[in-house]
Amino acid sequence: MDDRKPLRIAFWLIVTSLLLGSLAGGFNRTLVEMPAWRHLGPEAWAAFSRLADLGNGKIIYPVAGIGGTVLTLAAAIAFRFSRRRPLSVAIPVYGAALMDMCVLLLTTQAAPVMLSLQHGGTNPVLLQKAFEGFYRWDSIRAVFGTLGDCAAIWSLIAVTVVSVKCQDRAAKSDSSSRVPNQVGVS
Numbered sequence: 001m002d003d004r005k006p007l008r009i010a011f012w013l014i015v016t017s018l019l020l021g022s023l024a025g026g027f028n029r030t031l032v033e034m035p036a037w038r039h040l041g042p043e044a045w046a047a048f049s050r051l052a053d054l055g056n057g058k059i060i061y062p063v064a065g066i067g068g069t070v071l072t073l074a075a076a077i078a079f080r081f082s083r084r085r086p087l088s089v090a091i092p093v094y095g096a097a098l099m100d101m102c103v104l105l106l107t108t109q110a111a112p113v114m115l116s117l118q119h120g121g122t123n124p125v126l127l128q129k130a131f132e133g134f135y136r137w138d139s140i141r142a143v144f145g146t147l148g149d150c151a152a153i154w155s156l157i158a159v160t161v162v163s164v165k166c167q168d169r170a171a172k173s174d175s176s177s178r179v180p181n182q183v184g185v186s
Helices: 004-040 042-080 087-119 124-176
Strands: none
Touching (some): 004 124, 087 124
8 A cells, every 4th residue: 555645645634634723713702603693693692792703802803813814924924935835835825814814804894793792782783783884794794704715725735736846856856866875895
């Protein structure tokens, strides 16, 4: 059996795991949590959001969102300065950066809605309006976030493939340039 086959299988299983995790994570709030909150009502959603999103989430979400976007942009810039820039890598690398920027742009619409809950109002009409507004912007943001995650995984695959091809070429040219040993020549 080819020594690389188990590694390829492991690689694709890890990629599949990352994709499934990205899909689950990206759409968790939109497809799982928000429908449940709709059933429980905007007052329950607001109470939870004040403790979660406006609690620890006030630190964790910006650090992860901005930090992740900065790293994705840095990867795109690093790729841009590479001597080799194959299209098979450029599309997912730049696509991931674009999707992450879209997520940040959409956050400028979703965040103020969430932050409006800080004031602790209990007016059901205003809470319903906040719930609907956040749900709308967060759902759109989830699509771009999931696309960005998928593009980042695609980037990882593309960079890996190009790196392996470069290593294979280097190994072949190295082995062809060697002079055979002349054993027994005096």
